[in-house]
Amino acid sequence: xxxxxxxxxxxxxxxxxxxxxxxxxxxxxxxxxxxxxxxxxxxxxxxxxxxxxxxxxxxxxxxxxxxxxxxxxxxxxxxxxxxxxxxxxxxxxxxxxxxxxxxxxxxxxxxxxxxxxxxxxxxxxxxxxxxxxxxxxxxxxxxxxxxxxxxxxxxxxxxxxxxxxxxxxxxxxxxxxxxxxxxxxxxxxxxxxxxxxxxxxxxxxxxxxxxxxxxxxxxxxxxxxxxxxxxxxxxxxxxxxxxxxxxxxxxxxxxxxxxxxxxxxxxxxxxxxxxxxxxxxxxxxxxxxxxxxxxxxxxxxxxxxxxxxxxxxxxxxxxxxxxxxxxxxxxxxxxxxxxxxxxxxxxxxxxxxxxxxxxxxxxxxxxxxx
Amino acid sequence: xxxxxxxxxxxxxxxxxxxxxxxxxxxxxxxxxxxxxxxxxxxxxxxxxxxxxxxxxxxxxxxxxxxxxxxxxxxxxxxxxxxxxxxxxxxxxxxxxxxxxxxxxxxxxxxxxxxxxxxxxxxxxxxxxxxxxxxxxxxxxxxxxxxxxxxxxxxxxxxxxxxxxxxxxxxxxxxxxxxxxxxxxxxxxxxxxxxxxxxxxxxxxxxxxxxxxxxxxxxxxxxxxxxxxxxxxxxxxxxxxxxxxxxxxxxxxxxxxxxxxxxxxxxxxxxxxxxxxxxxxxxxxxxxxxxxxxxxxxxxxxxxxxxxxxxxxxxxxxxxxxxxxxxxxxxxxxxxxxxxxxxxxxxxxxxxxxxxxxxxxxxxxxxxxxxxxxxxxxxxxxxxxxxxxxxxxxxxxxxxxxxxx
Ligand SMILES: Cc1cc2nc3c(=O)[nH]c(=O)nc-3n(C[C@H](O)[C@H](O)[C@H](O)COP(=O)(O)OP(=O)(O)OC[C@H]3O[C@@H](n4cnc5c(N)ncnc54)[C@H](O)[C@@H]3O)c2cc1C
Numbered sequence: 219x220x221x222x223x224x225x226x227x228x229x230x231x232x233x234x235x236x237x238x239x240x241x242x243x244x245x246x247x248x249x250x251x252x253x254x255x256x257x258x259x260x261x262x263x264x265x266x267x268x269x270x271x272x273x274x275x276x277x278x279x280x281x282x283x284x285x286x287x288x289x290x291x292x293x294x295x296x297x298x299x300x301x302x303x304x305x306x307x308x309x310x311x312x313x314x315x316x317x318x319x320x321x322x323x324x325x326x327x328x329x330x331x332x333x334x335x336x337x338x339x340x341x342x343x344x345x346x347x348x349x350x351x352x353x354x355x356x357x358x359x360x361x362x363x364x365x366x367x368x369x370x371x372x373x374x375x376x377x378x379x380x381x382x383x384x385x386x387x388x389x390x391x392x393x394x395x396x397x398x399x400x401x402x403x404x405x406x407x408x409x410x411x412x413x414x415x416x417x418x419x420x421x422x423x424x425x426x427x428x429x430x431x432x433x434x435x436x437x438x439x440x441x442x443x444x445x446x447x448x449x450x451x452x453x454x455x456x457x458x459x460x461x462x463x464x465x466x467x468x469x470x471x472x473x474x475x476x477x478x479x480x481x482x483x484x485x486x487x488x489x490x491x492x493x494x495x496x497x498x499x500x501x502x503x504x505x506x507x508x509x510x511x512x513x514x515x516x517x518x519x520x521x522x523x524x525x526x527x528x529x530x531x532x533x534x535x536x537x538x539x540x541x542x543x544x545x546x547x548x549x550x551x552x553x554x555x556x557x558x559x560x561x562x563x564x565x566x567x568x569x570x571x572x573x574x575x576x577x578x579x580x581x582x583x584x585x586x587x588x
Numbered sequence: 589x590x591x592x593x594x595x596x597x598x599x600x601x602x603x604x605x606x607x608x609x610x611x612x613x614x615x616x617x618x619x620x621x622x623x624x625x626x627x628x629x630x631x632x633x634x635x636x637x638x639x640x641x642x643x644x645x646x647x648x649x650x651x652x653x654x655x656x657x658x659x660x661x662x663x664x665x666x667x668x669x670x671x672x673x674x675x676x677x678x679x680x681x682x683x684x685x686x687x688x689x690x691x692x693x694x695x696x697x698x699x700x701x702x703x704x705x706x707x708x709x710x711x712x713x714x715x716x717x718x719x720x721x722x723x724x725x726x727x728x729x730x731x732x733x734x735x736x737x738x739x740x741x742x743x744x745x746x747x748x749x750x751x752x753x754x755x756x757x758x759x760x761x762x763x764x765x766x767x768x769x770x771x772x773x774x775x776x777x778x779x780x781x782x783x784x785x786x787x788x789x790x791x792x793x794x795x796x797x798x799x800x801x802x803x804x805x806x807x808x809x810x811x812x813x814x815x816x817x818x819x820x821x822x823x824x825x826x827x828x829x830x831x832x833x834x835x836x837x838x839x840x841x842x843x844x845x846x847x848x849x850x851x852x853x854x855x856x857x858x859x860x861x862x863x864x865x866x867x868x869x870x871x872x873x874x875x876x877x878x879x880x881x882x883x884x885x886x887x888x889x890x891x892x893x894x895x896x897x898x899x900x901x902x903x904x905x906x907x908x909x910x911x912x913x914x915x916x917x918x919x920x921x922x923x924x925x926x927x928x929x930x931x932x933x934x935x936x937x938x939x940x941x942x943x944x945x946x947x948x949x950x951x952x953x954x955x956x957x958x959x960x961x962x963x964x965x966x967x968x969x970x971x972x973x974x975x976x977x978x979x980x981x982x983x984x985x986x987x988x989x990x991x992x993x
């Protein structure tokens with residue numbers, strides 16, 4: 219188990235961070251959230267195609283980078299830190315992982331993966347963002363005998379940016395994953411708690427669809443949810459680290475009572491505790507990414523549940539401390555702290571709450587319920 | 589020009605280490621050779637602490653290879669050095685002696701320290717100097733003729749002093765300079781007639797620690813560690829290592845106090861309630877995360893010395909132990925009302941696991957006090973990791989003798 223960052227991972231972080239510093243300053247993020255263009259498509263093109271982030275998880279022979287969850291985790295730390303308005307999680311992690319769980323030797327699957335990896339298309343997996351690994355296969359969409367989809371999926375992340383939807387649906391032959399052109403579905407963006415990760419309700423009315431061959435579609439879906447839950451922990455670490463750094467920075471220069479406010483012991487101790495929480499969450503998130511990369515399913519599931527049960531609360535706590543310790547300015551729309559609080563709180567619900575991940579751990583670690 | 593490239597393949601790797609273990613086992617069959625003899629041979633083979641230099645029990649190899657050695661030797665049924673009995677020597681005295689000791693001191697002290705033939709204790713805290721350790725009053729005065737140091741004072745909370753052959757000691761050698769500057773670090777012979785050790789009974793009933801009275805104790809200058817007046821800096825190395833030693837042990841999953849809690853949950857279905865279930869799972873997650881954090885710090889410092897991150901580990905370890913042991917008493921229900929044994933004894937070593945939940949709960953209270961309190965550790969993290977302003981202080985530029993008492 220390697221819990222550190224490799225040189226390659228450090229270089230990747232630097233590259234992503236440089237682009238974000240240049241293209242994604244706080245004013246730009248803030249300026250976009252209430253517009254009709256919630257995603258920065260130019261930035262996404264740059265990250266997805268030129269830096270190759272869209273294909274990180276895709277093997278080289280399918281047109282991707284052949285990297286692993288470890289690298290994707292590093293990217294998510296940086297994207298989380300900047301709350302960058304790009305559909306990396308929805309497309310390059312969630313939808314891509316689901317496709318990787320299908321039969322990748324099949325031409326349809328391989329072609330779609332290649333387009334995603336090249337940044338030519340963006341996809342979303344049609345599940346509620348609050349869906350957790352281990353849940354039963356969803357039944358809200360059904361395929362008819364001609365393979366047309368009808369039904370509705372609520373709270374889908376990054377669907378608004380997607381060209382292609384990967385849709386779990388019940389069909390004549392049982393559960394399956396279907397490819398649907400986003401243009402053939404009604405994607406209605408609604409006002410979401412997290413302003414930087416738009417959510418949509420997606421409705422299908424006899425939408426033309428193509429079944430994606432998969433030996434076990436339910437396992438493909440569950441694996442994608444597990445991978446994404448594990449990698450979300452790294453996004454949460456990125457959010458938490460930003461909150462800690464900003465707050466420490468603010469308190470080092472803010473004076474009250476003739477002193478630097480950061481010198482008051484009650485605040486020093488709160489920040490030391492928060493630092494420890496972030497350090498711990500980082501260790502848990504690294505363990506999850508490393509276990510996902512290593513591929514042992516049981517170890518990965520255990521590490522993901524531990525990371526999610528930890529990092530969710532850490533990000534929320536860090537963001538809440540950031541708001542409180544900034545005082546009045548932390549309460550303003552203008553200051554970027556609220557974007558992290560909203561992201562952190564939404565992330566706590568995303569892909570399973572901490573309590574749900576603890577419950578999922580129960581059989582894995584032989585601590586049965588009462 | 590001198591050739592500066594390192595010889596390729598010179599650093600011992602896992603296979604080289606395995607070869608040496610096999611050699612040791614071939615020459616000293618653990619089933620026949622007496623324990624002490626085997627441990628000495630292991631030290632001399634460089635397999636005691638592989639990251640130490642050659643000739644001092646190590647091979648100058650990466651720290652991570654120690655796990656290979658330990659596993660191979662354990663599998664061969666070799667005796668270990670009972671690290672719980674000699675934790676202060678291994679975790680604190682040894683790294684400090686290695687860093688600041690003379691060649692002679694290293695050769696004299698490290699081998700019997702590691703084999704456990706000589707137990708060490710730590711004479712730092714005093715009745716008037718705990719968190720503010722640099723305020724200590726124990727005096728060491730140099731005798732002009734002999735050059736020896738004569739030490740007078742009182743130390744307190746000294747764990748294992750009743751077992752110890754040697755002590756790491758800090759004492760004031762110059763009261764006329766500010767407190768941090770006038771301290772010198774010594775290696776003190778606990779059999780000196782001026783050393784008196786009295787047990788101090790603790791919260792659990794027994795006496796792990798002691799008070800130690802030092803009256804005219806004679807320490808040769810050859811047992812001074814580091815320069816005169818440089819004791820505070822030397823002591824920092826001890827304290828950093830102490831925190832890592834307390835919080836940074838490599839544990840298997842469920843290796844710490846979570847072990848008995850999880851076992852009780854599994855074996856005693858009648859104790860389970862739905863509400864306790866989520867709390868037990870939370871505790872399990874917290875324990876696993878502390879384990880991973882410690883593992884990560886170990887990986888970070890595989891090359892270097894422990895930094896302030898070690899303070900974080902110790903803080904996390906204390907909180908976890910107190911939380912988990914408290915939950916364990918609660919889970920035990922009526923049984924939690926009983927306490928195994930309050931008899932005053934002076935234990936040979938500290939064993940968290942051989943006793944009941946109540947003992948663990950009480951002993952864990954010390955985890956946030958010993959080795960720097962959790963409040964002091966938070967100050968250290970805030971100042972040295974986060975760069976926040978230091979605590980306001982009035983004693984920095986004042987000669988120690990002029991400080992208000
Ligand atoms: C089980 C056990 C074993 C020990 N073994 C040894 C040993 O072998 N050798 C040895 O030398 N010592 C040993 N100690 C002593 C230990 O290091 C001290 O007890 C510790 O450093 C605290 O000092 P103190 O007891 O004087 O408390 P004090 O320093 O008087 O502290 C009292 C309270 O005030 C708080 N406080 C003090 N200063 C500050 C500050 N600046 N900011 C915020 N809060 C502050 C403390 O956190 C604490 O809560 C041991 C202690 C225990 C409990």
